[in-house]
Amino acid sequence: MKGFKKYVVYALGEIILVVIGILIALGINDWNENRIKKNEQEIIAKAVLKQMKRDLYQVEDQLEYMEGEEEIYDLFLTDRELNENENIRKLQRGPFLITTGFKILHLETKTLELLKQRNYTKTDFNEILDKIEIQYVYSHEKLEMSEKIIVEELLANLEHIKSNYDWYYKLVTHGNLDVSEFKYFGSADYRNRVAHMSLVAMDGYQYDVYELSEYLCKYINDLELVLE
Secondary structure, three states: OHHHHHHHHHHHHHHHHHHHHHHHHHHHHHHHHHHHHHHHHHHHHHHHHHHHHHHHHHHHHHHHHHHHHHHHHHHHHOOOOOOHHHHHHHHHHHHHOOOOOOOOOOOOOHHHHHHOOOOOOOOHHHHHHHHHHHHHHHHHHHHHHHHHHHHHHHHHHHHHHHHHOOOHHHHHOOOOOOHHHHHHHHOHHHHHHHHHHHHHHHHHHHHHHHHHHHHHHHHHHHHHHHHO
16 A cells, blocks of 8 residues: 555656646747747847838938928919029929929838738837837828829829910920910919919928928837847
């Protein structure tokens, strides 16, 4: 009987050791898996950071362009008398300002594509990457909506000129317009169209681009801190 008890105790001890061994192995396996996932997230985080810096360069270039264009809009919309240099700038840019010469951002989707490749295990990387992904989705939607409206306005302006003026072909091929053809760009109709595009692009779209630049600067800084 005593021998049997010893056997039972021994057997239980063996079982407990096996269970402990399994638990340790599972723990090590979980730790390894989490470490692998964290390493994968770190690689993605570094790629996202690199792409965000490219996006910021693109966004800042767009803002610089729009700030220059804003000056031309002001020349069309001001009631003060323009000096010679201002009149020259107005003449040079005027025909293309709201027809064939407007540049939009077309923000790349590469950052979003990188973010969607990650696993969603909770880590310090994922907390900041979650915020970045939410911001990118929001910014893409806002910018695409604004860009669609701007393109529609540009096409409407071109359609108006095509339907009413026989020098349309010169405009779209950047040909030389004569003095009589330039008169339209000093008309009340064109000024109203410039005012409307200023409202859509300079007030609305420009703010969206500026807002994105602010978020990019913030999240680039935040991600760099996490990656240190």
